[in-house]
Amino acid sequence: MKAIVQDRYGSADVLRLADIDVPSPGAGQVLVQVRAAGVDPGVWHLMTGLPYVVRLGYGLRRPRDRVRGMDLAGVVTAVGPGVTGLIPGDEVYGTGVGSFAEYTVASAGRLAPKPATLSFEQAAAVPISGQTALAAVRDAARVRPGHRVLVIGAGGGVGSYTVQLARAAGAHVTGLCGPTKLDLVRRLGADEVVDYTHVDLPEHRYDAVIDTAGNRSLSRLRRALTPAGVLVLVGGEAHGGRWLQGFDRQLRALALSPVVGQRLVPLMNKESTENLMALTALIETGQITPVVDRTWPLAGVPDAIRQLKGGHATGKSVITVPLPR
Missing domain, CATH: 3.90.180.10 (Medium-chain alcohol dehydrogenases, catalytic domain)
Structure with missing residues (x-):
């Protein structure tokens, strides 16, 4: 073959x-x-x-x-x-x-x-990006109706599903992305769309920040959260050296989370038939594409x-x- x-x-x-x-x-x-x-x-x-x-x-x-x-x-x-x-x-x-x-x-x-x-x-x-987004929205951030959610990297593989899943959960969604992806993120259902080339992070405070881009510090991301908000780290940036790269940020989040009021969650995703079937139900009802x-x-x-x-x-x-x- x-x-x-x-x-x-x-x-x-x-x-x-x-x-x-x-x-x-x-x-x-x-x-x-x-x-x-x-x-x-x-x-x-x-x-x-x-x-x-x-x-x-x-x-x-x-x-x-x-x-x-x-x-x-x-x-x-x-x-x-x-x-x-x-x-x-x-x-x-x-x-x-x-x-x-x-x-x-x-x-x-x-x-x-x-x-x-x-x-x-x-x-x-769908499989990896969709299940990663599902784990971020449903399991890690535990998004509920009325939550304000910021999705960083909203026009990418994981980000595009994250926007749709957060909207399906009833959240008010802000998508942060590049200028060429603004229209797409609007079509996916984001209530607000922000161009990161003009604004690094919006000044609002969010119940959940789901970072799929990985190039901002933990301290900067925490300032975008409410005092009891949740930061979900999907992947990581490539600035931690050849041994750990973005994983060093994940490790720092694990160490910091128990001593602050906010939850800092390095995402661990597990692929399964059950998760795929949950995505299938949302696909077939038109809630995600x-x-x-x-x-x-x-x-x-x-x-x-x-x-x-x-x-x-x-x-x-x-x-x-x-x-x-």
Whole structure:
């Protein structure tokens, strides 16, 4: 099968299109014929091996798994032992190991039926970013009707879902984004939209600040909160050195949160069928809509990752995978 592989850590230049064997599903896994795959920041971290702590789980000297990609939408072609509820021919979406390929294996517990209202490309834009936003709004910030919520990076992959989910929860939402994304964030339902090139942070106080951009200090973000507000940190900036990068800010938030009145929450997301089904319900009732920036062919993965790292994507970029010959 065709797949995008890497044999060493590095920039997008280490990625190449190659022919490799089709993987076999193990216990609790399914084999999926990939029709589309989302491009997520996690792909960049695994490609570069940065920060270095990433390598503790994915290979110290070289990537343990050669194929990149996590988000996917496709068709089940085989199931491993112990899998129930999925059969060959089912259209699914979720996360797997190495989705920049014609086939990949995925845990059955991280897949769900593809929403009937979405194309494969739209569905592939949902799993990681949508579940991350769900965890931020529902679980970490615990957004309720009447809350005032500031979403930083509102036009990006996670931010675009965060705006919609906060609005669906009944919040008054302010979206902070770049000038080219203002109209999009308004269409997503933000009550107010602020251009960060003119205003670093609004002067209002918010019940929740959900930061998907990661380039502001904890002290600056805390000043945007009410005395009992919640700061949710999604990811982190790349200014903490090659060992920790943005994770140092997450660690400082954990240490500071118990001694201040505000809750500072480094987001920990877990993909699951249950979370995907919650998103499916919101998709099928029109409360959230995936934002696909553009689609790329499988051979275009390196360019898609370069665009992502440059911060130019609006919503999500998606890789389209042709049917195997």
